[in-house]
Amino acid sequence: MPIISRGFSGRRGAEGVQLPPGQYVTTDFPVLSAGPTPNVPLDQWEFVIDHGASVLKRWNWKSFRDLPTERFTTDIHCVTRWSKLGTSWEGVSLDTILAEVDSADRYAMVRSYGGYTTNVPLEDLKSHQAWVAFRFEGQDLEPEHGGPARLLVPHLYFWKSAKWVRGITLVPQDKPGYWESNGYHLYGDPWREQRYSGE
């Protein structure tokens, strides 16, 4: 039984809005990063899929932007409890990107400029569930929000949507990435409230 907070009524969300447990709606776009925002010039940007030892596929900004893009609208849920509804993005589907590599590995370690990593099962990056996004609300993605390009996996907590993404390492086994090694859940499903490790 939760403890009742004497005199608390709260500010209820709008009727009919479906939110994962423990989340609240914000109209701002808060930022959560562990360190300084890296500066990534487009002429040096690259996105690489590798096996650890060997590179499977490499794009520079131009060849990446030649890939077909999608526009989509989705809700995002941050582990710090804010959710932002109906955000619109443009990016390249991971289905498009992964179609260019052949691998039996089942897990992905996503790598970012600045050294950040996060682990995602490969299955969660496929079937129209994940993108490398470079536009937000019709504008080029700002550096503080992950520009030039960030991963977007909106069905998982937002820390999985790695900012300043630079590549994916395919691995046979699931291993914790950066936040997952610092107290956060290995998988991070907001609908099952998988916030912290040990839950």
Add this chain to the structure above:
Amino acid sequence: MWRVGIVRALHDETASARTLTLDVPDWPGHVAGQHVDVRLTAPDGYSAARSYSIASEPNPEKRLEITVERLPDGEVSPYLTQQLIVGDQLEIRGPIGGWFVWRPEQAEPIQLIAGGSGIVPLMAMIRSRASAVSSAPFRLLYSVREHGAVFYREELRRLTDRGVVHITYAFTRAVPQDWPLPTVRINADIIANATWPATLSPTCYVCGPTSFVENASRLLTVSGHRAQEIRTERFGPTRDR
């Protein structure tokens, strides 16, 4: 897992911020810089939770302090700062976070940079430094609206007198009487004059609103600090408040 905290004391830091002192009987202990989730529940079962930085140092008494800034359109902070009374119970989850932390075994110089209520987790680090066997050299650069908006003012003065931390204030909106400097936002000159140089390889902890942290961490990078030695915690909306 939600734990029960009993409110033992309430103390106003400023006109809009209040420190809650809680006893959490089954508190597992924490490290300076971590945060907790606080949950409120209405009689009909509706609940709302928010994250707050811990202000208190690790201590054997299972005492937990958080300082809450009241947001005008907030859902939880007005309750915590205006309605809560001593003896009330709160639900607490945590401690959370393993990166934005300072441990007493760290011997390197420490540079703290706070913007507004971003002082809270940094205060836990200063208090931890003061209560532990540590001689780590601490500096704090504290950017704040005006003198009346400074959290923990008297305690920070005492800690300065004891040599625990060296503090530089940067007032952004109004300076105190007889203050020798104009209002200022943190810039390259201040970083050069009031923080540890990059050559000492300090670990830097920067906490405040997003735009503040973006600016301060960029200035640190430009002045030669390595990105791996700059740890940040951002809060609040992206636009300047």
